[in-house]
Amino acid sequence: DSGVTQTPKHLITATGQRVTLRCSPRSGDLSVYWYQQSLDQGLQFLIQYYNGEERAKGNILERFSAQQFPDLHSELNLSSLELGDSALYFCASSVGGPSSGNTIYFGEGSWLTVV
């Protein structure tokens, strides 16, 4: 158990719908990262927050948005869902940024299936 909690674990929804994925980082971690992993694919970096501020953005679609709240939990909002958005979405956290050698700890992921 990494200490990073993600909900829901599984989610099935229809095309065109909107979902919110939630992440609680490890206690004391200020950085939160979101990654997308499609079937048999690598981990695609979406976005990173540090203490409530967006610090880095990767290949995140305009239909997707995220935020980190004052209590440091984060939410990833996915809207106008398409079949291709079906994937495993990981949240990860670290004490600070990764540049100081801080280990990034991953949650168990949220499986999203769009039908």
Next chain:
Amino acid sequence: GQSLEQPSEVTAVEGAIVQINCTYQTSGFYGLSWYQQHDGGAPTFLSYNALDGLEETGRFSSFLSRSDSYGYLLLQELQMKDSASYFCALTNNNDMRFGAGTRLTVKP
């Protein structure tokens, strides 16, 4: 941008040694990390190289050569439980960018 290349699959037998290579292209980075992911599971941290050279952690070692834009993960005394996907990742100031991963299959 940044890019990383790893072999897609590697197969080895139990007890053997296997090396998973990672080549990268980037204008700058802080270090190279390695993560392990079992099917359906979360990636877990294995090793990090901030400097050139070899880092050893038990049966796993990782190497980085910045001049060659190259790194590798060395797994010794392979066990069946080592069958998993292994990802190298470039560590930047605020994010980590992962390669596509190498699926390691350990056979008896």
